[in-house]
Amino acid sequence: MLFLSVAEHYMSASVQSTMVDSAGPEAQKFSLKEVLDTFKLCISENDEVFVEHYVAGWRGLVKFMNSLGNVFTFISKDAVSKIQILVNFLNGESGAHYVTIQSMVRYELDNGLVDLSKKGGSHPESGCRTLLRLHRALRWLELFLERLRTSTEDSKTSVMCADAYNESLSQHHPWLIRKAAGMAFCVLPGRPTFFEVMNVGNAEAVVAMLGDAVPMISKVYKITEELYAQNNLLEIP
Numbered sequence: 001m002l003f004l005s006v007a008e009h010y011m012s013a014s015v016q017s018t019m020v021d022s023a024g025p026e027a028q029k030f031s032l033k034e035v036l037d038t039f040k041l042c043i044s045e046n047d048e049v050f051v052e053h054y055v056a057g058w059r060g061l062v063k064f065m066n067s068l069g070n071v072f073t074f075i076s077k078d079a080v081s082k083i084q085i086l087v088n089f090l091n092g093e094s095g096a097h098y099v100t101i102q103s104m105v106r107y108e109l110d111n112g113l114v115d116l117s118k119k120g121g122s123h124p125e126s127g128c129r130t131l132l133r134l135h136r137a138l139r140w141l142e143l144f145l146e147r148l149r150t151s152t153e154d155s156k157t158s159v160m161c162a163d164a165y166n167e168s169l170s171q172h173h174p175w176l177i178r179k180a181a182g183m184a185f186c187v188l189p190g191r192p193t194f195f196e197v198m199n200v201g202n203a204e205a206v207v208a209m210l211g212d213a214v215p216m217i218s219k220v221y222k223i224t225e226e227l228y229a230q231n232n233l234l235e236i237p
């Protein structure tokens, strides 16, 4: 628990006080279908990614996280903080430039709004940097959901989650966060509870819906990854 408290303290410094999700408990109920539908809306006909639906997808996932208990708060707070930064850009005076990830990248790069190196720049929370953090987490999600989809009744969510994390997001986290995340994974509920919280129906229905969700999430990830790679944005500090 020590690691979790330290990590929560570490995170709280960067978490904004205005939370994105402030509705009542019923509005907070998670539905995998809702998340899937939102990620489907993310991609335009010409493969642009809508920021509005991207953050809405993450909001849905945060609902899931919040239903797992307080031990995961330090993780969901960070996601909420990053969602809020992007929502603020979308609702701000330059909002028209933040409609898609492609237009955001173009706008921020053309106007020198991204700190590309560690040396104290004046845009520590650019849209590009913020979205990159969620983008890396999306890879974890893709790997985790694929493991969940192909899992068997006795598979452990903690192991699937840790394996997906070690294969992706952990490479971008310092030791303390890795340890705290590792401890949080140990108290994840089992596969039956996970499936129940998804509000889809029986295990077969969950697996079928995951079969739709994973390629969709994969596509959003791939488009973003290519865009960031083309613009040398994959390592923004």
Ligand SMILES: CCCCCCCC/C=C\CCCCCCCC(=O)N[C@@H](COP(=O)(O)O)[C@H](O)/C=C/CCCCCCCCCCCCC
Residues within 6 Å of the ligand: 011, 014, 032, 061, 062, 064, 065, 074, 075, 076, 078, 079, 133, 134, 136, 137, 140, 141, 161, 165, 169, 172, 177, 181, 188, 198, 237
């Ligand atoms: C379909 C249902 C099943 C899956 C539901 C998953 C629900 C996931 C919801 C939220 C995921 C959290 C996303 C976390 C974003 C992390 C972004 C990040 O890397 N932030 C770090 C870097 O930020 P800066 O300091 O550079 O601004 C930050 O330091 C990290 C802080 C918190 C720790 C993040 C640990 C991530 C573990 C991800 C696995 C979550 C396990 C949940 C299991 C349901």
